[in-house]
Amino acid sequence: MRYGVLGPLAVWDAEGRPVKVPEVKVRALLANLLIHEGGPVPADRLIDDLWAGNPPDGSVNTLQTKVSQLRRVLGREQVVREPAGYRLLLAGSTRGADGTDGSGGPSGVVDAVRFQELAERARAHEEPAVKGNLFADALALWRGPAYADVAESLFARSEIARLEELRLTVVEDQAEVRLTLGDHTALAAELGDLVARHPLRERLRMAHMRALYRSGRQSDALQSFQELRRHLVEELGASPGPAVAALHEAILRQEPHLASPSVESSSCRTNLPTTLTSLIGRREAVGQVRARLGADAHTRLVTLTGLGGVGKTRLAIAAARGMTERFTDGVWLVELAGLGGTSAPDDIAERVITTLGLCDTAATEPNLDDLVGWLCQAVAGKRLLILLDNCEHLVEPVAVFAGAVLSTVPGGHLLVTSQEALDIPGEVVHPVPPLALPETGDPAAVARSSAVELFLERAAAAAPGFALDTDNAPAVATICRRLDGIPLALELVASRLRTLSPQELAACLDARFARPEVRARGLPARQQTLRGMLDWSWQLLTPDEQTVLRRLSVHADGCTLRSAEAVCAGPDLPAERVPDLLSRLVDRSLVVRESDRFRLLESVAAYSAERLAEAGEAGAVRARFLRCYAELAEREAELLRGPEQRHCLERLDAETVNLRRALDLAAAENATGYALRLVxxxxxxxxxxGRLTEARRSLQSALAAPGDVAPLARLTARSWLAGIELRTSSAGTAPVQPGADPTAGLGDPVLRARLQWFVGTGLTGLGRTREGRVLVEASLAGARAADDRWGEAAALVELAGHVRDRAESHAELGAALFHEVGDRWGQLRATRSLALAAERDGDHARTERLHREGLLVAEELGLWTEVVEALSWLGETALAAGHAERATELYERALAVSAERAYSRGEIRAETGLGLAARLRGDREAAKRHLNRALAKGCSSGHAAGAAAALAELRLVPRA
Known part of the structure; x- marks a missing residue:
């Protein structure tokens, strides 16, 4: 069991499903036991706490009844009775009377403990970006006021106060980190409400003042100080402390140290991985690649060519890493090894869209079926570098894609790695040779060779203390020459120094490569060397190690340990042996471990795939792979609507390439059942x-596949597809016929109600409001009948926009239910509905506060279209209150995010808002400029409503 106390009391089982704890006193009992963190609580103390000093007759028996009810919910073993009292068993611990817990206590079991641990980890870390992320993770655990169910109970007040103080301290910690990262504009907007609720917290006030000052709002920063002074005098009869007073003086004098810090280039937009080892022997090549893509060069496509294992990817990443300052819209690594050989240019475009985080179909787009064209249009005005890695099996589609980018995106540059060139106009080919070999056996001369330098570094890592000397220099030179200076071959053989001396290793290589059977016909000499090295490494493995290595090759983008166990284990290999075998393969440099993932290098993966086919088990392993990722997708789908939502999204992001491989395999092998399960x-x-294009293409592909599968699976997929098509179609099309219910026939009442909501909201968004509302009302009835809290919440929040007389009550109940199940996305939607209701009531302060809460959730989940919408709503609220400057700041942020994510509807709305703000300030020229941009963007992107709104506002701009 896991427990949530940072908000309404919540319980989840081991699979993340909510567990209902009925009856107020039973919930209070659980809260009391949680406050004592698994320590014993005497029965008389519980009775006094639960009944506030006024116990009922037979209170001991009544308490035992409540304990029995709690045990029925949690499991009898979870609530134990000891001589010292009752206690809640947390994480299977054996907690004694002193409260100690040898198993590590309730960490990860109670969200409050997890919150404190994350905060401590953040404070201990030195890297500001990491600190900020850890603080954000900690604050994301809060779902509302701590112990909200028992907030009025005396026994909870001190713990609630303690947790609230911890939360505010973490908010202050995070604010100071964000200031060092240059995030002052967003911070200035976000801290306003918090400062108003806690006007005497000087540290919080100081962070807000700094943020305001750095955002160009010096007068607001000074006004904030005056508000603090007034509150202190009125409530405490005191003056501001020396630190905040000094800050006030510094702002008055505009001292230089208050200026925004320069943000390091590492914070630029990029997904380039952190290199685990140094790049050796490529300094000149890195400079050459950068020069060819430099600001003064006309080259926009450089292709690094060379044999497998020569280090093309490492060179490309090293060259790209030094160019983040030049490419203001990002430097992006797009891995193509996971795409099948039959992939089309649109498949490459889809991978790029996903990597760049573009909102490809957040609104209706005119060229939805031409992803290459859509992508080129979306990034037409950007300066970015895209690194397309491992393209040798996709030369033709990559060439088409690259040609489109070069011809339509003036600021778009491409860096490609491939064993052969694309051979298109504008391409510059940069061959990547093996490392330089030693010319003599003299130690000084040998040490100058880059091949030797790499070998020595990897050898020292494998055998600590190993160094080049007079005795081993000839042998080391021989090893490097035998392996032709191929980096991968050198890394593979270096690990053998754990058991062999350099001389013995050189002799083994001499004997091995002298045999004619090592040479593979038709391969270039150096490729034969790598093949021979892989053959030798393979033969040195045990049969079980060989089994794991060849089966790992089915993964397209590495895997977690859990997936490795699922795919590699079989009748001949128990799953519990896989971790140890993986560890041995990592030691032999055949598998690379990166955080919690295990990967094969390109050449090792290709070789292992050959061995998998030779073993005759490719079909069986692919079947296990399909089953593993179908089960993974289904497992995560269950968690996507609960408290694990953010981490679930991150896990699915990490598995995107493998999930796409599973879908492609299911299509190629007519495994229609798996395809439907996945989609x-x-x-x-x-x-x-916001990846609606991928959803539509995948659903259509799965539904088009032949096979006699469960009709309900097809019906479910058709219902999902109907909802997706409604969101990616223009008003003139009719993916759902009038009066039709695509979900009719679904037997699962929960699933049907949720899909009715999904289709109904799609109809509403397309302007078919009456039909949509009918389906959503049916969804509400179905969800309530099935006791589906999530479905009920979703329907209520949607209906809040249709029934003005009950809008606020619907939204409040929906928000409460979303809080109960822990769905942050749902809470965002409910918050927005409540904000709109507050706006209709003229409550501008509450409207702004609710929109700001929604903004924080959207940023936390990385839902960028929702971020834009929240910023735009805040802009409208500021305009309604006559705050043109604040509205301008908010709309500028919305415009920046929209442009970054290619969210055209957001750009139109933001430009329109900026035009309104300029008109309110009396800046006629700026108003015309922004509104004309909105009009042009609306016309070019097919957003007729946005264009019409911009045109209407343009006509209201006063003439000169």
Whole structure:
């Protein structure tokens, strides 16, 4: 069991499903036991706490009844009775009377403990970006006021106060980190409400003042200080402390140290991985590649060519890493090894869209079926570098894609790695040779060779203390020459120094490569060397190690340990042996471990795939791979609507390439059942991430596949597809016929109600409001009948926009239910509905506060279209209150995020808002400029409503 106390009391089982704890006193009992962190609580203390000093007759028996009710919910073993009292068993611990817990206590079991641990980890870390992320993770655990169910109970007040103080301290910690990262504009907007609620917290006030000052709002920063002074005098009869007073003086004098810090280039937009080892022997090549893509060069496509294992990817990443300052819209690594050989240019474009985080179909787009064209249009005005890695099996489609980018995106540059060139106009080919070999056996001369330098570094890592000397220099030179200076071959053989001396290793290589059977016909000499090295490494493995290595090759983008166990284990290999075998393969440099993932290098993966086919088990392993990722998708789908939502999104992001490989395999092998399982599980994830094109293409492909599968699986997929098509179609099309219910026939009442909501909201968004409302009302009835809290919440929040007389009550109940199940996305939607209701009531302060809460959730989940919407709503609220400057700041942020994510509807709305703000300030020229941009963007992107709104506002701009 896991427990949530940072908000309404919540319980989840081991699979993350909510567990209902009925009856107020039973919930109070659980809260009391949680406050004592698994320590014993005497029965008389519980009675006094639960009945506030006024116990009922037979209170001991009554307490035992409540304990029995709690045990029925949690499991009898979870609530134990000891001589010292009752206690709640946390994480299977054996907690004694002193409260100690040898198993590590309730860490990860109680969200409050997890919150404190994350905060401590953040404070101990030196890297500001990491500190900020850890603080954000900690604050994301809060779902509302701590112990909200028992907030009025005397026994909870001190713990609530303690947790609230910890939360505010973490908010202050995070604010100071964000200031060092240059995030002052967003911070200035976000801290306003918090400062108003806690006007005497000087540290919080100081962070807000700094943020305001750095955002160009010096007068607001000074006004904030005056508000603090007034509150202190009125409430405490005191004056501001020396630190905040000094800050006030510094702002008055505009001292230089208050200026925004320069943000390091490492914070530029990029997904380039952190290199685990140094790049050796490529300094000149790195400079050459950068020069060819430099600001003064006309080259926009450089292709690094060379044999497998020569280090093309490492060279490309090193060259790209030094160019983040030049490419203001990002430097992006797009891995193509996971795409099948039959992939089309649109498949490459889809991978790029996903990597760049573009909102490909957040609104209706005119060229939805031409992803290459859509992508080129979306990034037409950007300066970015895209690194397309491992393209040798996709030369033709990559060439088409690259040609489109070069011809339509003036600021778009491409860096490609491939064993052969694309051979298109504008391409500059940069061959990547092996490392330089030693010329003599003299130690000084040998040490100058880059091949030797790499070998020595890897050898020292494998055998600590190893160094080049007079005795081993000839042998080391021989090893490097035998392996032709190929980096991968050198790394593979270096690990052998754990058991062999350099001389013995050189002799082994001499004997091995002298045999004619090592040479593979038709391969270039150096490729034969690498092949021979892989053959030798393979033969030195035990049969079980060989089994794991060849089966790992089915993964397209590495895997977690859990997936490795699922795919590699079989009748001949128990799953519990896989971790140890993986560890041995890592030691032999055949598998690379990166955080919690295990990867094969390109050449090792290709070699292992050959061995998998030779073993005759490719079909069986692919079947296990399909089953593993179908189960993974279904498992995560269950968690996507609960407290694990953020981490679930991150896990699915990490598995995107493998999930796409599973879908491609299912299509290629006519495994229609698996294809339908995958798309039905993944559509909600695609929806949350705004990847509607991928959802539509995948659903259509799965439904088109032949095979006699469960009709309900097809019906489910058709219902999902109907909802997706409604969101990616223009008003003139009719993916759902009038009066039709695509979900009719679904037997699962929970699933049907949720899909009715999904289709109904799609109809509403397309302007078919009456039909949509009918389906959503049916969804509400179905969810309530099935006791589906999530479905009920979703329907209520949607209906809040249709029933003005009950809008606020619907939204409040929906928000409460979303809080109960822990769905942050749902809380965001409910918050927005409440904000709109507050706006209709004229409550501008509450409207702004609710929109700001929604903004924080959207940023936390990385839902960028929702971020834009929240910023735009805040802009409208500021305009309604006559605050043109604040509205301008908010709309500028919305415009920046929209442009970054290619969210055209957001750009139109932001430009329109900027035009309104300029008109309110009396800046006629700025108003015309912004509104004309909105009009042009609306016309070019097919957003007729946005264009019409911009045109209407343009006509209201006064003439000169």
């Amino acid at each position: 039905n599980a993944l559509t909600w994830y695609w929806f949350l991430r």
